[in-house]
Amino acid sequence: MQTIISLRRFACLEFIFLAILSVARGADEAKDPPLSDYIRPLVGTQGEGNTYPGPTAPFGMIQPGPDTNGGKFCGYDHADPILHGFSMTHLSGTGWWDLGDFLFIAGVGEPKFFPGSDKEPRSGYASAISHDEETALAGYYKVKLQDYNVWAELTASDRAALLRFIFPESQQAWILTDLKHVLHWDVVWSHVRVEDESTITGYHLVHGWAKERHLYFAARYSRPFKRFKIVSDGKPVVYGGDRFRTRSEIEGGALRFQSRREAAGANLQFLAQYDTKKDDVIQVKVAVSAVSAENALKNLDADLPHWDFDRVRAETQKKWDRELSKIRIEGTQEEKETFYTALYHALITPNLYQDVTGEYRGLDQNIHQARGFTNYAIFSLWDTYRAEHPLLALIEAPRDADMVNSMLAHYDQSADHLLPVWSLQANETWCMIGYHAVPVIVDAYFKGVQGFDPERAYQAMKTTAMNPDYDSLPDYDRLGWVPCDRETESVSKTLEYAYDDWCIAQMAKALGKEDDYRHFMRRAGSYKNIFDPVTGFMRGKDSTGKWRTPFDPNAHVDVTEGTSWQYSWYVPHDVPGLIALYGGKDNFIKKLDQLFDTGKPIDRKNEELYGLIGRYWHGNEPSHHTIYLYSCAGQNWKAARRLHQVVRRQYGNQPTSLSGNDDCGQMSSWYIFTALGFYPLCPGSENYVIGSPALKKAEIHLSNGKTFTMTAENLSDKNIYIQSVTLNGKNWTRPYLPFGELKNGGSIVFHMGPEPNKQWGVEDEGESTK
């Protein structure tokens, strides 16, 4: 695009030409490259990030992408030079395996029907790849399959993927579909069916992290098959004329079915075979559906009625331009790549999970028609309630409302009458703890997200919080804490329930339910019951009220993915109360300092790879609010130092840049808020906590049409400390940014300097919420 800019000076004609080009590419201003150009899909694909580099539309239903040999949680490991092929679905940034449905790979020569053995990963259909022959951009992925001299390119629309393969000359060219391929888990059953000489459909049932996942696909090929073959358990499916021939009877090395056009079983592959000339292009378009093969075909034909690869790619880029323009920043190339890639990662999940017909598979495995909302799936709520959904509430309000409605549908379909915990495509994975659909709903409600029924949502939240079976809720309700002798991770559960209950209480109050408000506010105070003043930590307590003994705050006991050192800061809804438990602000800050400073020298490797600063662990979500507690306690300058440290060392534009699982966008959303200078420490509350901006300027285009502008005057690598703040033209001294000051648009100006102004932001003394 820089070449194009230089052309602008010549003539008016060129200007018009460029204006058209620029509109076509979705850039608002012809002088800037389109925002999607800053997307670096490889960020987070090496190390702990677990993102995947394949193309996707914003919140798209299909995520085609490369799966490497090592079996990374989300399919691809940038450090792995062996590629199995391209599967159609991927999670983004999770710390556990699932999806990876329906792998496609193209090659030449004798085809193989398994990816390769552990010892010899290239003994099957897998191929070597090189990053020198790999491109990953918004809506586009390209790589050379070195073993076959085949180039593969991928793009995706909302519900369909388009694969472009460029072949060498061969009498044995092929495109293989492996229905048995998923990431890590088991394909229980599958079928495949040749619909016509250039169309197939298929299905598989996967017992994975999602315990029962039914998925269909449809694929159309730009060139009719020269020949085709179905392979079952490694044997070609051939015509068999015997009676009772549907059962897999192996005869002469082949499986004798009556039909060679369809087969069913647990291990199926389909092979499209061609003769190719050099540089012959064969494309495959693929769509999925959780409802039926028929719907997969409908999704395919509705989304991709043509074969124009570049058009699909351009349209998807335009969608990204549109989404990314919701926060428009100024900064260096690296800052823009880092920021817009973070925003890209934040706007992939939750994913559309509804066919063009409006049908979707519900948690009850019935097929439902979405009425009055669009259904989304994949709710990594323990992660995303923190910053991802608060971000969506600001800039993606209509979608956030759809997501709330999707969660309410899940509740309606739940045998347990529970809102989602960690839901994955018509399944509850029961991963992690708490009931964090609650803060998502309550934050959306108080942030003015329209389009869901607050009363219905409230009843779902209350019923969830009163569930008689879930994770010791009755004990918690009765005792005031989750007893460590009856329940694992009892400290974390107590703390997170208390916060969720505070959220319910706020909404109860707003809806005039005073009794409920009191009930849930009582529960919101439960955190106090597990604070041990002797050790100064949150500590397991058993059902008789005795502390967990022996106790080690560095032990992984009674705590979810961490230690008491990390979890003892978790009272987002009552930071003054927490500070009081620690004996006041000074003690609190002293303890907070100890979290980061263990006395040992910083281990840069541990910091950059895993996000560890002392005992602080940015690589996992329980720490995400912790730095901001400095601000709440009146020492914003200490927050500034740590925030800039994390931003610089644990984010960036490289494959290794993410220090922890992106977790469906939460790691990235933390960055986005932090770079803008404020953070939703307590979703559901009025206030964001002010940190320290990492960008010179940003325009936030809210979903209500208003624009809120952030400017960080004098910001530099050294000028990271707030000297003063001007909010909507007023001098602003509180370390909080109220939603009320933001929602109608306006501006915040941070005046930055190289030394802390220790007097700024002290006045609230920890009143984070009101």
Next chain:
Amino acid sequence: MQTIISLRRFACLEFIFLAILSVARGADEAKDPPLSDYIRPLVGTQGEGNTYPGPTAPFGMIQPGPDTNGGKFCGYDHADPILHGFSMTHLSGTGWWDLGDFLFIAGVGEPKFFPGSDKEPRSGYASAISHDEETALAGYYKVKLQDYNVWAELTASDRAALLRFIFPESQQAWILTDLKHVLHWDVVWSHVRVEDESTITGYHLVHGWAKERHLYFAARYSRPFKRFKIVSDGKPVVYGGDRFRTRSEIEGGALRFQSRREAAGANLQFLAQYDTKKDDVIQVKVAVSAVSAENALKNLDADLPHWDFDRVRAETQKKWDRELSKIRIEGTQEEKETFYTALYHALITPNLYQDVTGEYRGLDQNIHQARGFTNYAIFSLWDTYRAEHPLLALIEAPRDADMVNSMLAHYDQSADHLLPVWSLQANETWCMIGYHAVPVIVDAYFKGVQGFDPERAYQAMKTTAMNPDYDSLPDYDRLGWVPCDRETESVSKTLEYAYDDWCIAQMAKALGKEDDYRHFMRRAGSYKNIFDPVTGFMRGKDSTGKWRTPFDPNAHVDVTEGTSWQYSWYVPHDVPGLIALYGGKDNFIKKLDQLFDTGKPIDRKNEELYGLIGRYWHGNEPSHHTIYLYSCAGQNWKAARRLHQVVRRQYGNQPTSLSGNDDCGQMSSWYIFTALGFYPLCPGSENYVIGSPALKKAEIHLSNGKTFTMTAENLSDKNIYIQSVTLNGKNWTRPYLPFGELKNGGSIVFHMGPEPNKQWGVEDEGESTK
């Protein structure tokens, strides 16, 4: 009803009361018992019949019934005293296993979660039963579960079953549902879900004879569970608070899921637990759906909105009264039980396979909405095209049209573009040979069955017959025979293709497709190409034209389920041509005599159990037309002798009465036609062949509203020979009954005597078809 009749004399009031009663029971005349009283569901449940004794509505969607330990093809063996329980679906009379979905059994004491071991069949939940404590009537089955002192009663409506259990006093009463139970095959996956405290739903995917069968159920209990339990792989599913807990982690003997209200896996049981007082009745109503659990619930609630067991039973009996009244006979109690039970067995299958919503699962596994027809499934066409469908064309024409439309939908959904061969609930089993959907369609067309599109049906038949993959059709088309070196059962396939092609040709002619007519008539003559004049048998011929050598007409070579002795008679569409091949009428009859008379004495056991008379094998379908060939050759009296022999020894009112698989009603339909005195030797043709009636009188109420009456004057055990025939008032000497003489109603009177009138029925000299 006889008690009631004696009351009639007293007063007018009683008369009115009785008239109401009688209407309520569906009996047309108050003095006769309702026809459904003659149904003996146990007929065919011991030996080769393979019927099942459970209740069903005519052509019903659900067939609840008892499954005994031995694993009979259709679930129940009258000779087996150990019962596993009651599953919800059964085939009727097939010679292969499938269905047996979702077993329910009730008991008291410590419940077990497997049926029992091979060595100790009562070591699991199975119970002993006794025929002294068993009743099987129309729409009703009752048995005592001796191991538990529990009485079980079953009834069924069109789409739902109602189970009534009568318990002894127990603190440990239970009703178990085994989702793993099917007949013989494998449950690949299942799930079960507690919808509320008296409702469950479930699903399983079965890899059986039908290669991929998805089925859902819903069950409502008349009493809420006192307690309940889900068991997976023999372990109770208990609440588990660990993360990643959906995967089956065995801990302390239990499977830890987050929810105890739902589970998924390959081996699941659900246990409803109760405290019972003596004679406490707990009922369960169950419906199935191939579409969804939601639809199973809709089927259940639409069909059984109440809990009145006796009402369901009475309504189903009334449905049977209505169906059976389509052929009203005079005869002894035994004759009526035999005849009406045969008619009952003929009117069970094909089965309704469509939910109350109009949705059904198609062959392509998509969910379709049936538009303009009702969808039926289970087409045992190699059997039922012979007499079952010709019977339906006469007395169940609207349903026969629905069945044709169901087969056309199957064709539309077939990856192979083939009409059904042996279809089983959204699956093609590929069982048996030929394309006998063709004679069903063509016979329906020529018998005036309205409600399907002949042109569409024709195209489906032609495409099927020209399929490039199916069972050597291209070779057959090119050579004139199926070559025995390239295809199994080549003799049978050649013969049956030739007949099917003759049917297509007739319809081509009727639709004015002269070229097609000639093409298929050429193929219809293919039978001549495999008749070996030297041996006098149909004989395998290879692709070079060489005969199968060595050749043994008693060998099971090149023939489907039989020998050349049995198959060499199969040219239903050109009996004169067949007779000519044998060198004329005399030689033909001589050979036919040899079929029955091998010189060895008749083995009564082989005859009664398996239907063997010499080499004639009535127990299997290829022989079903053979006796009638005597009539075609002008010796009706020889047919009479053999027909009466078969009727007397191989049919009846006892569990052992059927000498061969009832095959979805074909064995029974042979009996019905034969007892009426004529038989559809060549479905699709104008003529029925006259045999020798076995009933004194019958009124056939045709679907067009006309009545055709058969009277056999002077018929007795000895008077089995036709002396003369009066058809619609005319003396009738031809051994054929043209459809034209029957379709407008009328009468045929057979004048019977003890000695053959060898002059009767000689004139046509084998012209069975024109």
